[in-house]
Amino acid sequence: MTNQTVPRNTVIYCLIGAILFISAAPYVWLVVTSLKVRADIFAIPPVWLFRPTLDSYHIVFIEKGFLFTLRNSVIVALGTTGLSLAVGVPAAYSFSRYKLTGGSSLTFLILFTYMCPPIVLAVPFFVLFKTLGLFDTPLALIIAYTTFNLAFVVWIMKGFFDEVPKSIDQSALVDGCTPFRAFKDIVLPLVAPGMAATSIFCFLASWNEFLYALVLTAYNSKTLPVALPGLVTVRGTFWNEIGAVGVTITILALIFAFIVQKHLVRGLTFGAVKG
């Protein structure tokens, strides 16, 4: 029995190691590329030993103006998160506590809004924002991103509110609280951790979003994901610069994901699976 178990465990640990290697290697390679100088990135066979430098970060953010793009990304992501939470959290509370007419078709519509591929809404949004003169402004992106993020906030926060016993706000009401105060001072602090995780998900969804930004921006409000492919040019592509922007986009996402790891499955399955 023991003779069998030892090689079996070895096989399992080798497999785990191989899976982790496959998952991490391309990204590690991207980070390494961002630290190379131009000459090294095109070396064949690939160079694995070199003197790391932060040159490409300097070139791309200072000389090529990506600092402005970074600013756009931050404005849009924060704006969307704020707007979605401000509207979505009270809405989720009422979905959780009150019986609404047409409740189940409303919840289905919310699910559909979230699941809908962005290309579907990008077409009407494009026409709408052109007409309203909002095309290529951060506000246009904030409105577009709020569609799916609002649906997300309502759905996920409803789940968190449902976990707070109704007797808590009922006793607050009996003690003479107004319904709004019961929501604001009693229930909201209880769901604060869930709300923090939700806002991180909102931020990341807007931070990584590509298609709406591709369609709804031209120059002034480009965000990092949509400006990044612009570094691929016919006159030559400096992959170390792409690596530098790529690492900037992803490092924040990885840190946030690490923080919300506990809620990750729940958030990314739209609450269908409680991780």
Added chain:
Amino acid sequence: MSGQFVGLNNYWDLIHDSKFWYSAEITLIYVVSVTTAEIILGIAVALLFNRELRVRRVLISILMIPMILAPVVVGLMYSFLLNNQFGTLMYYVKQLGFFRETSLFSRPLATQITIILMDIWEYTSFYALIMLAGLHALPRGPYEGAKVDGASDWQTFWWITIPTLIPLIVVATILCLIASFKTFDQIYILTGGGPSSATELLSIYAWRMNFYYWNMGYGAATVMMIALITMAISGILYFVVQRRVRLF
């Protein structure tokens, strides 16, 4: 915006457009192969990681890297790794004797397989995490019973683990269908739908009709088709989640 009312003409054109049907066909192949592979591999990876491991949290974080990366970055990363002249990965693939004469992205079948593999690389860990959450919640009792009765590992897996995971597998499958049907960024960056239209999934086809040919009437009809398909799949998801609530 001016225009003439054309009734259902755009839809009529759409269903008689062989390019649309070709795009629908490769989307179907893409969605089905990606979903099958990711769910099966996801269960396998979850079983591997479902044990006492040192620094488990760190290992899971490493496993999660691909699904957290922005899809645009994934697309760009692979377009450089697989670049015909300078790609690091392509260099080693060529050492093995492949793609020496024609480049990868000029071959339709090879490109189609590449985008499927890229999606598997990117999202398998996500379905593995879902399955891990399920495995954690499984009751110990049946396993101890099976051990006493002398069931083999395979029998325990097939007759206890899989049946109890079924609700989770159903939800994960539907989520995977929707997610892979939505895929746009990575493929747009990596292949742009090419070579010719070998990787032009419906989302890319719709983008091209609207924002490349600027044929927005026809494009809107395409987009409506996509919306209807999504609505049908999310209807199924809604039904499943509502009916089997609190199973998870």
